[in-house]
Amino acid sequence: MPQADTPVVRNVDARHRYEILVGEVSAGFTAYRDRDERRVFFHTEIDDAFAGQGLASVLVREALTEVRQSGRRIVPVCPYVAKFLKKHEEFADITDPVTPEILQWLETTLAR
Structure with missing residues (x-):
C-alpha cells in the first residue's frame, strides 16, 4: 500500500485529463483530447503549492505509460510533455509529430 504522501496518478477520462494526487489533494494535471488512436496532450499544470517536487515528471511519465x-500514440502539443519526451526517448516509438492539422483540430475541439 502506498504511503499517504506518495503521489498517485489517475486518468479522469470524463474530464480528459490525468491528475496527480498527493494524499487526497489534487496537485496538478495534464490535459488531453483523443483523436482516433492518438492522445493529444495540450496542457500540463502543477499547483504552486506543489512546485519543485518533480511531480510534473511523475505525472507525465505515468500518463505516457x-x-x-x-495501444494509443502520443502527440505532444503541451510544451512540458514535448520537453519531457526529448529527455525520455523510451516513448519515441509511440510519439507522433505536432502538425498544423492537429493544432487546427485541437483548437476546434477545445472551442466546443
Whole structure:
C-alpha cells in the first residue's frame, strides 16, 4: 500500500485529463483530447503549492505509460510533455509529430 504522501496518478477520462494526487489533494494535471488512436496532450499544470517536487515528471511519465498500455500514440502539443519526451526517448516509438492539422483540430475541439 502506498504511503499517504506518495503521489498517485489517475486518468479522469470524463474530464480528459490525468491528475496527480498527493494524499487526497489534487496537485496538478495534464490535459488531453483523443483523436482516433492518438492522445493529444495540450496542457500540463502543477499547483504552486506543489512546485519543485518533480511531480510534473511523475505525472507525465505515468500518463505516457498508460497511453502505451492502451495501444494509443502520443502527440505532444503541451510544451512540458514535448520537453519531457526529448529527455525520455523510451516513448519515441509511440510519439507522433505536432502538425498544423492537429493544432487546427485541437483548437476546434477545445472551442466546443
